[in-house]
Amino acid sequence: MGNEQTPQAAPATPAPQRPTSQETVSAGVAQWTADRIRALWDLVAGRPVSLYAASVLRMGYGLLYLIFLLREFPHRDEIWGPGSPWTPALARQLFDQTGWNSILTLSDSRAYFELCYVMAIATSALFMLGWRTRVMSVLFAVVVISFHARAIFMTDGGDNLVLLMAVYLVLTACGRRWSLDARRHRLKAARAGDAPEPVRSLIWQQLLDARATLVTVVHNCGIFVIAAQVCFLYGSTGLYKVQGASWGNGTALHYVLNLELFQPWPALSHLADEFPIPIAIAGYMTVLLQVAFPFVLFGRLKYPVLTLLLGMHIGIAVLMGLPLFSGAMIIADAVFLPDRFYTFLPHLCRRVAQRTGTWRPARGPAAGSGSVPPQGRPGQTSSQHRTDPAEQKNTTLAAERS
Numbered sequence: 198m199g200n201e202q203t204p205q206a207a208p209a210t211p212a213p214q215r216p217t218s219q220e221t222v223s224a225g226v227a228q229w230t231a232d233r234i235r236a237l238w239d240l241v242a243g244r245p246v247s248l249y250a251a252s253v254l255r256m257g258y259g260l261l262y263l264i265f266l267l268r269e270f271p272h273r274d275e276i277w278g279p280g281s282p283w284t285p286a287l288a289r290q291l292f293d294q295t296g297w298n299s300i301l302t303l304s305d306s307r308a309y310f311e312l313c314y315v316m317a318i319a320t321s322a323l324f325m326l327g328w329r330t331r332v333m334s335v336l337f338a339v340v341v342i343s344f345h346a347r348a349i350f351m352t353d354g355g356d357n358l359v360l361l362m363a364v365y366l367v368l369t370a371c372g373r374r375w376s377l378d379a380r381r382h383r384l385k386a387a388r389a390g391d392a393p394e395p396v397r398s399l400i401w402q403q404l405l406d407a408r409a410t411l412v413t414v415v416h417n418c419g420i421f422v423i424a425a426q427v428c429f430l431y432g433s434t435g436l437y438k439v440q441g442a443s444w445g446n447g448t449a450l451h452y453v454l455n456l457e458l459f460q461p462w463p464a465l466s467h468l469a470d471e472f473p474i475p476i477a478i479a480g481y482m483t484v485l486l487q488v489a490f491p492f493v494l495f496g497r498l499k500y501p502v503l504t505l506l507l508g509m510h511i512g513i514a515v516l517m518g519l520p521l522f523s524g525a526m527i528i529a530d531a532v533f534l535p536d537r538f539y540t541f542l543p544h545l546c547r548r549v550a551q552r553t554g555t556w557r558p559a560r561g562p563a564a565g566s567g568s569v570p571p572q573g574r575p576g577q578t579s580s581q582h583r584t585d586p587a588e589q590k591n592t593t594l595a596a597e598r599s
Contacts, residue, residue, distance in 0.1 A: 245416045248373045249539035250532045252327070254423070255334075255371035257528030258362055259325025262341065265521060266318050277301055277347045278310045288347055297346040300339065317344065327376020334371065338363045355522030361426060362529065368419030370412060374539075420532065427529045428491040435487030444484055447477030454516065461518035469516060483509060494533055503530055 240246075266273075274280040278301075285302045292298055301313055317340045324330070324337040341363040345356055372378040397405070443449040453459065454470045470476065486505055493499045507527060514523035 241417050242410055242414050245370055245373070245413050247420045247532060247536060248370065249375070249536045250534060251366070251369045251371040251416070251420060252374040252376060253531045253534075253539065254362065254369075254528060255327060255330070255366060256325050256375065257531065258359060258366070258525070259321050259337065261521070261524045261528065262337075262359060262363075263318065263321040263325060266314070266321060266344075270314075273314055274307075274310075276351065277314075277344060279305050279307055281348070283348060283350065291349075292346070297342075297349070299343040299346040301343050301347045313343075316340075327372045327378050330372025330376060330378050334367045334369075338367050353519070353522060355519065355525045358430070358522070358525040358529065362423065362525070365419050365423050365426070368415050368422070370416045423529070423532050424494075427532065428494070430529075431487045431490040435484050435490070438484045439488070444480060447480050450476045450480045450483075459517040459519070462515075466516055479509075479512075499533060503533065506530060 269276060275282075279285060285305050288299065288302050292302070301310060303309070320333060320336045320340050324333040327333075341360050345352055345360050438444045438449070441449065443452060451470060451473065454466045454476070457463075460466045482505065486502055486509070490502060490506070493502050507530070510523040510526050514520045
């Protein structure tokens with residue numbers, strides 16, 4: 198009995214400690230931050246946004262600059278050529294001070310200038326059509342920069358905006374829709390049919406995925422920069438007008454209509470000036486629309502605002518004789534229209550044509566016809582969507598709603 202050992206009790210397990218309120222708040226903040234970062238990354242790198250809007254910008258600015266070069270063709274030597282009062286030597290001296298450059302000043306030869314002008318016209322046309330868009334976007338930016346810098350004292354706000362947009366469009370994938378490149382890829386995919394994709398090594402596939410992600414990120418950043426540029430332009434212009442007394446008392450447009458420098462049709466300007474109350478209301482609406490524009494982009498109110506701005510720019514083009522500026526602004530506003538708007542336009546045009554009797558449905562599927570391709574990465578082929586019609590339909594509907 199004396200040698201018996203008393204059993205020892207097992208150590209008690211400590212009770213789990215409940216997290217304090219401070220730790221709970223910290224964990225919630227960390228989770229919220231991680232979710233926001235993940236959502237931002239999905240927005241930037243998930244898929245290319247506004248592909249149709251980028252194509253509209255490409256076609257719009259390419260066509261606008263093509264018309265501009267053709268319009269000034271009879272006066273090309275006096276504006277940009279060797280016969281200009283602002284000689285190439287003077288332009289080179291200015292470039293040494295400002296840092297600008299131009300391919301037009303590389304030679305004083307008239308033949309070289311004529312060659313550059315013809316190449317500029319061809320580049321604008323091919324960029325508008327979307328042929329080899331990656332290369333043509335860079336060449337188009339070089340053309341716009343060169344002609345802008347060569348006669349920089351003759352430029353205005355419209356030229357500055359076209360210059361900025363030409364540079365920004367280099368970053369975007371503006372040839373994915375409504376272009377010769379898109380048609381070529383569609384025909385190539387149709388010829389390939391259901392042929393299996395070539396087997397690639399893991400490293401090569403990872404490089405392709407990294408390239409697709411990089412292209413998507415650069416494109417989305419370019420679109421966001423274009424949108425921010427337009428918002429800054431409208432907001433700063435509206436705030437600058439608010440500081441002026443003539444815009445405050447409603448007489449600004451009266452003085453604008455009586456400027457001889459901006460009277461392409463003096464009779465029309467004088468006729469519009471005979472209605473002071475509508476002119477004053479138009480002045481107040483102009484300031485209100487420009488100041489409020491950056492704040493209505495995330496709702497349906499942007500559609501009537503964009504419509505009113507369209508009317509304002511048309512009025513500027515007609516009454517003030519600034520078609521280049523008005524056209525550049527109208528094209529820039531197209532970046533705020535979603536892709537579902539542009540995909541609905543063909544259906545709307547088809548319905549209008551059917552009602553007017555100018556369009557008849559084809560008996561069979563036309564070559565290259567089909568649903569709008571989804572906004573995927575360039576490395577993904579469409580063969581996967583053609584194997585299952587139901588999956589193709591669902592993917593197309595999801596792409597149109599995005």
